[in-house]
Amino acid sequence: xxxxxxxxxxxxxFVAGSAAxxxxxxxxxxGCGGSSNSxxxxxxxxxxxxxxxxxxxxxxxxxxxxxNPVGNSSALMxxxxxxxFEGLYDLDLHTYKTYNALAAGDPMKVSDTxxxxxxxxGAKFSNGADVTADDVVNAFQxxxxxxxxxxxxxxxxxxxxxxDKTVTFTLKYPFDSLFKGRLSVVKIYxxxxxxxxxxxxxxxxxxxxxxxxxxxxxGQITFKPNPNYNGSYAAKADTxxxxxxxxxxxxxxxxxxxxxxxxxxxxxxxxxxxxASGATVDYxxxxxxxxxxxNCQKAPFNDKRVRKAFFYAIDVDxxxxxxxxxxxxxxxxxxxxxxxxxxxxxxxxxYDPEKxxxxxxxxxxxxxxxxxxxxNNWVKDLAPQIKNDLDAIGVTCTxxxxxxxxxxxxxxxxxxxxxxxxxxxxxxxxxxxxxxDLLLSWWYGDNxxxxxxxxxxxxxxxxxxxxxxxxxxxxxxSGSEQQNLxxxxxxxxxxxxxxxxxxxxxxxxxxxxxxIAGFEPIATTGLVFLGSSVxxx
Numbered sequence: 001x002x003x004x005x006x007x008x009x010x011x012x013x014f015v016a017g018s019a020a021x022x023x024x025x026x027x028x029x030x031g032c033g034g035s036s037n038s039x040x041x042x043x044x045x046x047x048x049x050x051x052x053x054x055x056x057x058x059x060x061x062x063x064x065x066x067x068n069p070v071g072n073s074s075a076l077m078x079x080x081x082x083x084x085f086e087g088l089y090d091l092d093l094h095t096y097k098t099y100n101a102l103a104a105g106d107p108m109k110v111s112d113t114x115x116x117x118x119x120x121x122g123a124k125f126s127n128g129a130d131v132t133a134d135d136v137v138n139a140f141q142x143x144x145x146x147x148x149x150x151x152x153x154x155x156x157x158x159x160x161x162x163x164d165k166t167v168t169f170t171l172k173y174p175f176d177s178l179f180k181g182r183l184s185v186v187k188i189y190x191x192x193x194x195x196x197x198x199x200x201x202x203x204x205x206x207x208x209x210x211x212x213x214x215x216x217x218x219g220q221i222t223f224k225p226n227p228n229y230n231g232s233y234a235a236k237a238d239t240x241x242x243x244x245x246x247x248x249x250x251x252x253x254x255x256x257x258x259x260x261x262x263x264x265x266x267x268x269x270x271x272x273x274x275x276a277s278g279a280t281v282d283y284x285x286x287x288x289x290x291x292x293x294x295n296c297q298k299a300p301f302n303d304k305r306v307r308k309a310f311f312y313a314i315d316v317d318x319x320x321x322x323x324x325x326x327x328x329x330x331x332x333x334x335x336x337x338x339x340x341x342x343x344x345x346x347x348x349x350x351y352d353p354e355k356x357x358x359x360x361x362x363x364x365x366x367x368x369x370x371x372x373x374x375x376n377n378w379v380k381d382l383a384p385q386i387k388n389d390l391d392a393i394g395v396t397c398t399x400x401x402x403x404x405x406x407x408x409x410x411x412x413x414x415x416x417x418x419x420x421x422x423x424x425x426x427x428x429x430x431x432x433x434x435x436x437d438l439l440l441s442w443w444y445g446d447n448x449x450x451x452x453x454x455x456x457x458x459x460x461x462x463x464x465x466x467x468x469x470x471x472x473x474x475x476x477x478s479g480s481e482q483q484n485l486x487x488x489x490x491x492x493x494x495x496x497x498x499x500x501x502x503x504x505x506x507x508x509x510x511x512x513x514x515x516i517a518g519f520e521p522i523a524t525t526g527l528v529f530l531g532s533s534v535x536x537x
Contacts, residue, residue: 050517050533056240058527059251061265063244064215068198069187070139071146076215076244078431079526083223083240085187085204086231088117088136088167089180093522096434098181101231102131102188102205107180113171115179116162124228125190126209133161138191151447152185152438155475177478178435185432207235207530217246236533252510255279261516261534264527266508268325280513283327286523287336287439288428289501290379296498297455298417305363307497310422311349313356313393314386316502323381328503334440334490336504341436343487345494356393369396370421376403379426382502386424411451418455430524436486437475443499445471456498463496 064074069081082093090101100106102123107115123131140159143149155175160168175182189202197203201210208223215221221242225235243260245251248267255263256277266274271281292310294301301307320328329336333345360368374383380401387397404425409418429442443449444467450457457464467489474485493500509521518532 048513048517048535050236051536052236052533053238054534056237056516056529056532056534057260057262058240058242058529059245059254059260059263060221060242060527061246061248061251061263062525063217063219063246067200067202067210067213067215069189069202069204070142070198071148073148073432074215075431075525076221076242079528080210080221080223080242081187081204082206082526082528083208083530084202084206084210085189086123086206087184087187088119089184091181091184091433093431093524093526093528094520096430098184099232101184102136107169107183109176110168112174112176113157115169115171117167117169117183119165119167120231122230123205124230125205126203126226126228127190128228129190129192131188131205132164132191133167134164135188135191136167137161139188140186143186147448149185151441151445152182152432154441155179155182173472174476177482178437178475181433181435182438205229205231207231207233208240211239215244217244219244233530236531240529242527255510255512258512258515262509262511262519262527262529264509264525266510268327268508271325271508271510274510278512278514279510281508281510282521283506283508284521284523285329285336285338285506286428286504287339287430287434288426288505288507288524289331289503290382290424290426290505291499291501292497293423293425293454293499294497295418295420295422295455296459297415298421300363300365300368301421302459303363303365304496305359306365306368307500308347308349308495309356309359309363309393310390311497311500311502312352312359313395314389314502315351316349317351319382319385320503322385324503324505327506327508329506330503331501334493334501335436339434341483341486343483343490346491347494353389353393360393360395366394367396368394369398371398371400373404373420373423374399374401375423375425376401377426379424383424406453409448409453411448415458418452423453428524431526436489437471440467440471440486440489444493449499454498456496459498463492467492 060076062075064076066072066074066077069085072078072081086101088101088103089098091098102120104118104120107117109115119131125131137159144153144156155171157170157172162168187204189204193202201213203209207226207229209226211222211224213221223240251263252270252274254260255274266281274281294307296302316330320326332348333343335342372383374380383399387399390397429439432438446468450464470485470489474482477485507523511519515535516532517535522528
């Protein structure tokens with residue numbers, strides 16, 4: 001448990017309890033959750049004590065109108081689902097360990113490819129209805145069919161009801177070391193909910209329930225306690241209120257003036273200002289990153305030597321110092337260095353313009369001119385230096401800043417080449433979990449990213465297939481064998497870089513430690529108020 005002094009600026013480590021640690025302990029843990037009792041891993045703020053009642057308040061940095069828990073991937077609404085819904089197992093996002101949520105205990109292993117999970121006694125939805133095996137089966141089937149979450153659940157062959165309180169999982173192949181934690185992706189809701197219910201005001205069995213929902217910029221989401229909740233994280237306040245504020249200055253002002261107790265995504269330029277006013281700002285190292293994604297179907301970016309040249313040409317140390325105030329770590333592998341499954345990659349990029357020029361010459365590329373498609377969020381501030389660094393090696397870079405329309409970057413059955421060259425954009429799938437397989441699968445699995453964004457699958461050089469083979473072997477392995485296979489994945493990606501990070505970013509969260517008890521920032525997007533209460537005066 002860490003203690004935070006009021007009015008402090010701190011940097012805290014990214015803790016990743018994953019399969020390598022599990023193997024060493026002889027357990028089957030997964031990447032991002034909580035302890036088995038779901039409460040011991042949560043820290044507290046200084047000596048602040050809490051009270052029952054009052055209102056918990058937060059300023060959120062992202063907007064969304066999608067409340068559907070099935071396949072939800074928005075930073076705002078996914079965080080909301082952590083409070084309104086439960087999985088069979090949930091993840092404590094402070095420690096990335098798995099704890100029992102709707103499940104009464106650990107999965108019972110029937111065979112290498114069959115497990116049974118029993119539901120928690122007395123679990124009810126916020127409408128008073130019992131949580132049943134039918135609800136669990138329905139939720140899993142809906143998520144398995146979803147384009148986003150289906151990739152995380154590909155290992156499941158079928159989910160079936162054994163009795164009202166027991167669910168049977170039949171797997172396509174052994175998945176023992178990752179099974180329990182991966183189930184946390186699916187949040188359970190009543191099977192009776194209609195499609196319209198899921199889109200407007202869905203209900204769950206979590207400690208909170210939706211009261212009003214407006215996820216637009218300037219809007220507000222309010223929650224009230226679920227009176228039927230009997231789990232470990234009962235709501236301790238009368239209400240919870242999230243203010244959606246995309247503007248960083250507005251969020252800073254709200255925290256300074258006490259309109260909110262917590263703010264997400266503190267701008268680096270405002271951190272000292274907040275600390276001077278008495279707030280706490282925590283920087284938590286995470287997986288969050290800005291990455292370059294190449295159109296691997298388009299010459300000359302179908303040549304890995306050209307892709308590698310970009311990474312040697314960019315002065316990442318300067319980017320981190322100037323644009324991130326030092327709050328990021330250089331990439332030495334797919335994973336950040338304090339992740340439990342970290343392995344230093346065979347190729348580590350350093351600032352070396354001459355090597356970049358040499359690689360371009362080796363690839364037969366000269367006079368290259370390209371467009372850098374840049375998302376119009378925080379990464380846009382990185383683009384000018386990246387342009388200057390690339391210009392310095394004789395590559396003409398034109399910045400194209402826009403709100404990227406991801407629907408235009410979709411898989412195609414034809415060989416049509418997508419109309420972009422290179423993209424600079426942020427990403428962080430650790431909001432779903434942090435085991436290496438999940439993180440690798442997000443960007444490099446046989447999915448929309450490799451089929452219709454990086455188009456790496458269409459490159460035709462066999463490297464995509466090689467990675468898929470290694471990833472599948474790792475899924476079915478455990479212990480040191482599994483880690484060795486993941487290491488090979490990290491090495492391959494560092495050499496091929498179809499999509500690769502420039503750095504792993506620290507996320508800054510601000511809060512008034514004297515106003516809220518039991519609150520801890522996390523290393524990914526979203527705010528977690530589970531276990532928090534209004535400070536006693």
